[in-house]
Amino acid sequence: MNEKDGGGEVSRRDFLANAAMTVGLVATLGTAGVYGVRYLVPKAKVKKFVDVLVTNLKELTPGVAREFIDATGRKGILVNNNGKVKAFSKICTHLGCEVEWQQLKKEFYCPCHEGFFDADGKNIKGPPPRPLDEFKVTVKDDNIYVALEEV
């Protein structure tokens, strides 16, 4: 109520205090609001896959399996089951151990809890609840390409 301040009702002290409070609140709540909206409406990430040259049919002869690692560090395994080339994730669908290819039995075996998958990745024995995750494989001019997730 200082008349010298040009007759206004608000003193300089009050004005500055209120201004600081308002700026602070708007900045804080504004940031929180923007974060909140972006959290509630996340942009749908489209997974992109690229065909990566992994090996060729001269190396991957029938019955042979070969491991590979994708760009994110996840392990996969390529199997040539009598000319039929397939690629699976090495991660067992039960509790995440790594499966091994057993060439004689033509099965994937998870040693942690005695889980078995056939050459098509189907869970056939033991605790695994679902088949192994599969990658798309393309064979072109004897070269084997696996579709891996782009990062």
Next chain:
Amino acid sequence: MEDVKKDEGWIDKTLPVDWDKVKEEAVGEILPHHMKLWWYCLGGVPAIMFIILVITGMMLAFHYVPHPDMAYESVVKISTQIPYGWWLRSIHRWSAEIMIVTVSLHAIRVFATGAYRHPRELCWMTGAILLLLTFGLGFTGYSLVYTQMSYWAMTIGTGIAAKTPIIGSFLSRFMLGGEAIGDATLNRFFILHAAILPSITFLMVFVHIVLIRLHGVTEHLVGIQREVIKGLSRGDE
């Protein structure tokens, strides 16, 4: 403000509330000097934390899935994939920690200064219920993440409940939704954490605050003496 009657606009007509009086009620209460000392303000901190927890909790519930197969995965997804999910989850988690610590300190302060005395018994009782509700919310929230730690916390928590005389086995079965931890347990903990306990807490906080405002805060000599020494006293003590 001067005594000039303001022009009544549309808002004043449709919403006939005396805002000056509301402001006076909300922030104009004259408080004794000892309230300037920070440990007398520990009751307000958990109240603010509770508001923050309700808001962030609602946000988290948008992406959380209360199913044993999906719970941990959805929490990881919130923390790593959803934009600013880590931010909201951290705020929720740290607000919870701060709420538990400050509620406990508040209870100790009220006890140590004897502020629970007549006529404020009801304040103390609702406060005691709020303390238990806070612990209950912390326990159920911790279990929702569904890590190994959550699992064993559930096991121990329900095990303790089972040892209650007479109603123990009923309590344990009520919490577990069966004889052991399973699909039903996580659902129950989610409902308790996200709906039942917060609703009761909200009501209790309301009653607690109304009672405080009706009684006014306790007068103490502790703070006053200190302020007198500093020469900051109101001068009428």
